Amino acid sequence: MKTSELFKERKVFSLEIFPPKPDAPEDTIYKTLDGLSFVKPDFISVTYGAAGGNNCGKTVQIASDVKHRYGIESVAHLPGINLTREDARMILDGLKAQGIENILALRGDVPEGEAPRGEFKHADELITFIREHGDFDVIAACYPEGHIEATTMVDDIHHLKHKVDAGANHLITQLFLDNRHFYNFRERAAIAGINVPIEAGIMPVTNKKQIERMVKLCGVELPEKFVKMINRYENNPVALRDAGIAYAIDQIVDLISQDVDGIHLYTMNSPLVAQRIHEAVYNLITA
């Protein structure tokens, strides 16, 4: 099923997972999926590390297992920064062969001190390419606080509009910790004529290192109440996990009340966290 169909029926609740690290046993991902399948999400998306290049096969395999073994719709992430057009064509053929119908088309992060090896400078070029080479639904990334490299918010929204015009059917946001950024962004997008569904990407923060990495990578703002929470519980992992879950639930309740199109949960491969959040918000999403 194409994921864009889902938004016609209801608010969407989706999950994101990443393939196991090269040194982790292969079957860890299936333990994660066993736990996540209880949540019965509308779809699960599987990341693809742009830098490594060697886990593309894993992304395709896991996305295929999500769909065929677990009976849950899947989305394969595809960053184009290090791909030639021939690489991309072969990956699309592999996805078609596995019956995968949805792709999250990305540029990928530019590696520090390294020139990108691929032929897709920006995500819009990859979206156009995917549209020309198969019958896929294409999803694109967006940034409520602006992408970290963007010169201005206005430029960033223009570039987002290019992605939608190139054929993105729906958008998923980078994490944000203050919902006001999402509402302001949604308004800017509407003014720019972007009228595809926008899912809010929510990351339940369960350890301090995780958030420090995210801030460095994505430049998200840390609201004062969030910083106080992290500082209070940083030496108590269980309390910090519970506080992170409560914070994410609070964000989601507010987003649903303000008629968000969908929630995309960055699960960090933790079924427990996803289950607890889903249990807390399920009746609100379906009401």
Ligand code: FAD
């Ligand atoms: P683009 O849309 O190309 O934008 C990148 C920058 O270039 C922005 O500043 C934009 O304003 C500017 N820009 C865009 N188009 C143009 C243009 N035509 N001309 C000039 N400037 C332009 N990374 C991975 O490696 N693997 C993943 O699996 C992955 N999954 C992600 C999932 C989500 C939901 C999100 C939000 C991000 C994900 N990322 C992933 C990270 C993503 O690759 C980075 O944020 C990357 O830096 C930008 O990707 P993009 O597709 O948004 O790029």
